[in-house]
Each structure stands twice: as structure tokens, then as C-alpha cells.
Amino acid sequence: DLSKKAKKASTKKDEEGEEAVEKKSRHVIFKLKAREAKNKLDPAVEEQFQSGRLLASIASRPGQSGRCDGYVLEGEELTF
Numbered sequence: 001d002l003s004k005k006a007k008k009a010s011t012k013k014d015e016e017g018e019e020a021v022e023k024k025s026r027h028v029i030f031k032l033k034a035r036e037a038k039n040k041l042d043p044a045v046e047e048q049f050q051s052g053r054l055l056a057s058i059a060s061r062p063g064q065s066g067r068c069d070g071y072v073l074e075g076e077e078l079t080f
Contacts, residue, residue: 042074042075042078044074044078044079045072045074045078054072054073055072055073055078056070056071056072056073057070057071057073057077058070059071
């Protein structure tokens with residue numbers, strides 16, 4: 001069984017298995033829990049996430065095609 005198809009099929013199964021079970025060290029788990037405890041969202045932004053829409057401002061220069069730079073509105077910018 002030296003065909004290329006057999007090799008591709010076996011590598012996909014290996015990759016799926018690795019993605020399903022991700023081992024994390026004790027230090028990484030502690031670090032993630034600490035970040036999660038400190039992470040606080042503005043209630044207005046959290047409400048936007050719940051509705052599935054975010055208000056943002058486009059900050060790209062005119063003439064750029066195929067690219068859009070910008071930022072999510074927060075705080076005073078959000079109360080208009």
C-alpha cells in the first residue's frame with residue numbers, strides 16, 4: 001500500500017486525534033484561569049456580542065482596495 005491516498009487518509013486521522021485532546025500543563029491552566037478572572041467586558045460591548053453585531057469605525061485610508069482597517073467602538077464612542 002504505497003499509494004498517496006492511503007498516506008493522506010492516515011495523516012488526517014492523526015491530526016484530528018491531536019486536536020481533540022490538547023494537553024495543558026498545570027501552570028498554563030492556572031495562568032488561563034487568572035486571566036479569565038481579571039477579564040471584564042464593558043456591558044454595552046457584551047450586549048453587542050450577545051446580539052451578534054459589533055459597532056466599529058473604519059480607519060483605513062481612501063484608495064486601499066481589498067482591505068479594511070478599523071476598531072471596535074467602546075466607552076464614550078459607543079454612546080452617540
